[in-house]
Amino acid sequence: MHKTKVVAVLLVILMLLAAGCAGHTPDTGQVPGTGGKVQKPPAQSQSVSLVEPGEKKGPAGLVAATVTRVVDGDTLVVRLKDGKSETVRLIGVNTPESTREVEPYGKEASAYTRSRLDGRRIWLERDVQERDHYGRILAYVWLEPPGGVDPAEDVIRSRMFNAELLLKGYAQVMTVPPNVKYADLFVQLQREAREKKRGLWGLKVKEREPYYIGNARSRKFHRPDCEYGRQTAPGNRVRFATREEALDAGYEPCNACKP
Template identity: 60%
Template sequence: MITCTVTRVVDGDTLHVDIAGADETVRLIGVDTPETRHPLRGIEPFGREAEKYTRSQLEGRHVLLETDVQNRDEYSRLLCYVWLEDPIKINDASIRAKMFNARLLLDGYAQLLTVPPNVKYVDYFRKYQAEARENERGLWGLGPAAAVHVIACHRDGSLDNRNWP
């Protein structure tokens, strides 16, 4: 794991970190928060809330970054799981309590976004999203028009999606 400091939050699932004096952009693995800065989609429902939540939890904080199979995406962003504390033992309880990606799903600020081969925690993430949805947490409490269902993720990173009824 890489120790760093979060210097700036771009949106709910993208941030800047300082790693030994170098600025890096990090994209969180396995989650997709509603957009706040997308040139075509603009501000999506619950986007500002997700960005504010990420900022309140991470900005200025020391965190640990964990990568998966691919270290970077096509935009050269680091692809990471963000740990708020050293998990020591990785299990459901530690992931729920200490991994920020999981917190976004559990609290309803993000939807699951699976982009193989980065799927180390996908089974946990599916369960966390289902829990948030069942309990109408965050964006799941906004009604069906707010959610987007991803049909496919292409090799170039583009998504096919539609409004979820």
């Protein structure tokens, strides 16, 4: 009797915990595919500046690095000048999963980034936040230095790898404020790729909906019957007539309902 009661209480706690996790993951604005993995958050004091004290910043505050490994389409391991190894997550873009689970076009995106960047010399540009919760450096990856803090659009198109992934349809826009320096242009590049059905945009879309629900906080959008969409607080709710409208507003498709 007593034992049963304890077991019942434990079960309820477990269920609550599971529900809490499941309800939380898709809408945090975090990088998809990292939800289940427990990673140690970086201690504040561990934070290492991209630019060492005393070192002169380049014209755009760029830091040179060499790519030692491509983890997947949007994540790299690089070696910095001081010999230190760092993981870099590209800002503003998201390629389909290719590691823990495989999403359509994930392998292609991963192979493309590997073919372009493995072993290559690159230049990292940071935005407002230097690192994400996992301690990865957040960066725009330049194949050649842009030659100024405010590069022209054609320079971005031809030299920045984040832009290249979007233009070729290997990535979708993923806007995580406050790192939004190139967010508007990224949405435009994504639209071009989509209109030309490049890469992942050539894949067939599962059935269209009469409308979609956007979450202004997480910047994700959902099918009307998605539980995460329905859980969106009324104040954050944005209605889109089509998925194109949501994509052009810079919203990212939900990982669960795949709108």
